[in-house]
Amino acid sequence: MTERMQKYRFSEAPIWDLQRAYYEQLGPTAWVNDQVPQYITSNPMIGTAYADMVFGFLQDRAGQGETTETVTIVELGAGAGRLAYHFLVELNRLIEFAGIPLPPFRYVMTDLALKNVEGWRRHPALQTFIEKGMLDLATFDAVNDSELKLVVSGETIRPGDLKQPLLVVANYFFDGIPQELIYVGDGHIYECDVVVELPEQSGAETPSETLASMKLSYEHRRAPVYEAEDYPYRDVIALYLQELDDSHILFPEVGLRCLERLDRLSRAGFLLITADKGDHRLDNWRFAEPPQLIYHGSFSLTTNYHAIQYAFEQRGALALFPSHHYKNINVACVFMLESPDRYVNAKLAYLRSVERFGPDDFFSLKQWTDRELDTMGMQQLLAFWRLGRYDAEWFIQSAKRISELLPEANDEERLDLRNGIHRMYASFYVMPQRYDLALDAGLILFEMDMYADAKPMLEASVRFDEDRPDTTVYFCLAICSLELGLEEEAKLYLREALTQEPDHEEALELLQALE
Numbered sequence: 001m002t003e004r005m006q007k008y009r010f011s012e013a014p015i016w017d018l019q020r021a022y023y024e025q026l027g028p029t030a031w032v033n034d035q036v037p038q039y040i041t042s043n044p045m046i047g048t049a050y051a052d053m054v055f056g057f058l059q060d061r062a063g064q065g066e067t068t069e070t071v072t073i074v075e076l077g078a079g080a081g082r083l084a085y086h087f088l089v090e091l092n093r094l095i096e097f098a099g100i101p102l103p104p105f106r107y108v109m110t111d112l113a114l115k116n117v118e119g120w121r122r123h124p125a126l127q128t129f130i131e132k133g134m135l136d137l138a139t140f141d142a143v144n145d146s147e148l149k150l151v152v153s154g155e156t157i158r159p160g161d162l163k164q165p166l167l168v169v170a171n172y173f174f175d176g177i178p179q180e181l182i183y184v185g186d187g188h189i190y191e192c193d194v195v196v197e198l199p200e201q202s203g204a205e206t207p208s209e210t211l212a213s214m215k216l217s218y219e220h221r222r223a224p225v226y227e228a229e230d231y232p233y234r235d236v237i238a239l240y241l242q243e244l245d246d247s248h249i250l251f252p253e254v255g256l257r258c259l260e261r262l263d264r265l266s267r268a269g270f271l272l273i274t275a276d277k278g279d280h281r282l283d284n285w286r287f288a289e290p291p292q293l294i295y296h297g298s299f300s301l302t303t304n305y306h307a308i309q310y311a312f313e314q315r316g317a318l319a320l321f322p323s324h325h326y327k328n329i330n331v332a333c334v335f336m337l338e339s340p341d342r343y344v345n346a347k348l349a350y351l352r353s354v355e356r357f358g359p360d361d362f363f364s365l366k367q368w369t370d371r372e373l374d375t376m377g378m379q380q381l382l383a384f385w386r387l388g389r390y391d392a393e394w395f396i397q398s399a400k401r402i403s404e405l406l407p408e409a410n411d412e413e414r415l416d417l418r419n420g421i422h423r424m425y426a427s428f429y430v431m432p433q434r435y436d437l438a439l440d441a442g443l444i445l446f447e448m449d450m451y452a453d454a455k456p457m458l459e460a461s462v463r464f465d466e467d468r469p470d471t472t473v474y475f476c477l478a479i480c481s482l483e484l485g486l487e488e489e490a491k492l493y494l495r496e497a498l499t500q501e502p503d504h505e506e507a508l509e510l511l512q513a514l515e
Contacts, residue, residue: 005197007219010181011254013194015211015299019176022207022298023113038080040329041171041275044389044427045362047086049353050273053333054087054167055094056345057271058102064342066164071105072157073167074148074262076140078109081120083171085429088129090389103164106133108148110140117151125429142177142258148265162266165337168259170274174303177258180251181291183220184244189237191223192248192290211299218248218290232256235314236307239282248288250304256311263336271346272334275359278303280321280330305330312336320350326360362388373398378405378413382420390424392437399440406447414448421445425457436464439473446476455480471501478510487514 008014040046058071078084088107095102107129109120117137120126129135130152137151148157181192197215205213226237233256240249263270277300279285285306293299309319309332318340320333333350335343369376369384376384381398388394395402402417409417421441428437442457458477461470474497481490494511497504 004200005195007193007195010192010194011178013196015196015214015293016178018207018211019298020112022211023111024115025207038082038172039393040359040363042080042082042086043359043362043393044086044090044391045387046171046275046331046359047083048090048389049331049359050083050169051087051090051094052349052353053273053346054091054105055098056347056349057167057343058095058105059100059345060343061164062100062102063345067101067103069103069163071103071164071167072162072266073105073107073169074140075107075109075169075171076142076258077170077173077176078111078120079116079172080431081109081116081123081126082429082431083169084109084120084135085125086389086427087169088134089427092134106136108136108138108150110138110148112139112141114139121151123430142173143254146261146264157265159264160267163268164266165268166262166266166270168262168270168272168274170272170276172276172300174252174255174274174305174308175276175278175300176298178254179301179304180253181218182223182226182240182249182251184240184247184249185220186245187241189223189226189241190220192218192220194218208298211293212295216293233307233311236310239310240285243282244286246287247285248290249285249307250291250301252304252307255303256308259308259312259336269337271337271343272332274305274334275329275331276303276305277328278305278330280305280309280319280332282306303330305332309334316340320347320354322355322358322360328363329360331358331360366394369394370397373401376401378402378409378417381405382413382416385420390420390427392424392428392435395421395424396435396437396440399444402444403447406444409448414450418445418448418450418453421457422453436461438464439470442473443476446480449483451480451483455484471497471504471507474500475504475507478507490514 054073061067061071075084084107111117117139120137126135136153138148140148146159150157181194183190183192195217197217198210199213225231227241228234231237233253240247259270259272279302285304291301293301305321309321312334313319315336318335321330331354333346333354335346337343365384366388381402385391385394421444425437425441438457438460442454442461445454445457455477458473458480461473462477474493478490478493478497481487481493491511491514494507494514497507498511501507
């Protein structure tokens, strides 16, 4: 097989165009069955942590007398949309519970791919927030765009339009947009050009297939532009020249410029809440090898949080990162605001929701519970479910184990399980893989003889999967109907069960007895 080789500046390599094409072609289906990872940065626990920090920020603005103007929250690369939904559910819960005067807010989900924006516009879970004016949508290109054209309201947010600080949410964002690659060695900065080796195409390869077939190698050349006095991030580069040697550095120039353009939308600065695979400690970049692309349909790299932190701290920002080392995701809060120390409630929320125990800690425990699920007792299952803010994916994983433990469960555990199911179901965000959550929830409730709770869940399951109805579901619905005094409904469900499985002995005997 013949191969093509070509050399590029790293930020201009074809990998970035393929990355863009991947998301534009697949839209919301890019996240089916976690082909592109989303759970770790989109689960209810991280949504709650972010809601806590934003609620603290709203308290701080109210304490400064700023309660009239709307606070705009922009999520970059909102992807599947789960984080926005869980965030909005929890923030509204906090606001209602507190009952104190706060400035109004609106959340703007953005993405490069128009298909994602169109998918959010139709998603049933987001309609209430859209109708209330809490949620708007926009496409946004991190490389070029300097304004936000909102899809729902038709408004365009231009530089200087916002009177309140802009809140920026960026999860798994900086690791997937173009970056520069530099090499520090012998007291100089070198550009790392990437040599792309690609087999001759044998057919209509997808962007994902093309990315996976690439071989990358690197060559160095002197790059005095980074050391010039007028280079906007000269302070960061000067630190690298002083502290590092023989080190390859992913430099987030596009990300920094993107944040600067967003900063100009507001007259009062911005607050960045971000989570990514990324290092903020300079030591972690010392003697770093050339980067390896991490493939998951698309690809991602490691985010250089150190450069982002240092660049904005030089301009007066306060950057909060965990004092301990992260394992899976690093969660940060950067206050690019006037007198950032005044934002006491937001800082305390970071302390509670990230520093003491945060999304990275939760995910590490989640990986452990996935392995140990069959050894956990009911109290342990319930406790971890609460810790994860009644996460639906955890419930689906543990439904079999819960069913095994039900015969020995006491009344209090059964009531807590029922209440958790209702809270979970009320805040479930349907993904393209279409989990039949109603079936698992309905069957658990049925096994606990909670027929009034089980019946609507099982009916929702029938509507969910009308093409492949389950005989067991119809039979359980018949039992629920009988227990609730609805004999005619019970007969209808038994007939449906027998239509699917004519030899179902229990359904046949029960129907004959009723008739």
